[in-house]
Ligand SMILES: O=C[C@H](O)[C@H](O)COP(=O)(O)O
Ligand SMILES: C=C(OP(=O)(O)O)C(=O)O
């Protein structure tokens with residue numbers, strides 16, 4: 001078979017796909033997308049697989065972060081820079097805490113499509129199609145904006161291309177210099193609200209000065225690898241951007257380095273699992289609290305039949321109250337099945353609440369508690385807590401409650417900008433990194 005069965009998904013149920021307003025437009029856009037250059041190179045994807053294999057062995061740590069839903073208007077230099085900056089700042093702290101290389105990955109340059117609980121949204125008696133991400137329709141609550149417009153897929157491609165271009169420039173052009181990143185972190189710990197992290201910051205400072213005294217000034221300090229990822233959701237985007245790699249003659253998604261399958265689309269016999277099983281990119285699968293041990297084993301059989309190091313990442317998103325109960329049996333099921341997937345925690349999606357004043361939010365303390373639970377589970381099983389998957393922004397928004405700034409419900413009314421889920425803001429993201437680093441230091445001392 002020469003087509004690798006890439007179109008087999010067409011015979012299966014595909015959940016969460018938009019009903020496009022104009023099918024001729026869609027056909028045209030798919031044709032155009034198939035002619036566009038790849039966004040990522042297959043060789044980079046292979047490098048990432050090796051990095052993730054190291055993390056699965058406990059030799060690296062993955063930090064994956066970014067918006068719940070990227071938007072076209074926010075793909076500006078400032079906002080992209082702030083997000084990269086936040087991820088880099090967190091990575092330094094986590095690198096110190098774990099004494100391991102930290103793999104940096106954005107939910108960026110392609111995170112434009114959202115699965116939704118409901119197909120429609122009703123406001124003041126008016127019902128319109130739900131917002132499904134900028135790749136599908138607009139956030140504004142008007143009939144015109146909520147029309148599922150296939151031309152947006154092309155705009156998603158171009159916005160991803162320019163975002164990725166800036167990411168590559170920032171991370172290799174001097175902006176990501178480790179000493180610079182460390183100096184930004186000093187700005188955070190110098191703030192009296194963050195006094196409790198002074199001691200870690202002091203330790204990192206001494207390590208940096210020690211390196212400088214040794215004359216360490218390598219390319220590794222001045223630039224960094226940075227990978228991009230998104231939920232693989234829309235077949236009308238992913239299929240035209242899946243290409244046969246000229247080196248290996250095998251299919252790669254060229255829309256991003258890492259693709260994950262969401263909680264709502266991970267059915268064993270569904271279109272998403274089938275389609276992504278056929279591509280070479282490292283894959284993630286979200287696992288919510290209803291996941292059964294057998295589901296984990298079947299997902300391994302389908303997505304990683306050869307037990308290839310770095311191929312499969314399980315992203316658990318259980319909720320703080322459930323992780324200690326639900327995760328151990330899944331981790332054990334994978335181990336008993338002869339697999340060594342990378343396990344990372346998404347402490348966001350199991351901890352959603354609606355505030356009294358009507359905002360979708362999350363409490364920082366719940367996020368932190370789920371992360372703690374994740375470390376505890378792995379410590380008990382003797383397996384590797386391999387990484388962190390978070391929704392964050394580099395901007396000073398108020399969407400999640402709590403943290404050292406003590407964001408309360410009233411503040412959400414002033415600085416809530418997300419078009420989908422609430423993100424940790426810049427300060428909360430750094431705080432999370434410092435708290436996780438403390439955990440990692442303790443794990444090592446044991
Ligand atoms: O990540 C996104 C949300 O959790 C997902 O889109 C569902 O959100 P909803 O319940 O508001 O539709
Ligand atoms: C929709 C998302 O997550 P999940 O599939 O885990 O609900 C997400 O990551 O934004």
Ligand SMILES: [Mn+2]
Pocket residue numbers: 068069349391420421
């Ligand atoms: Mn989300």
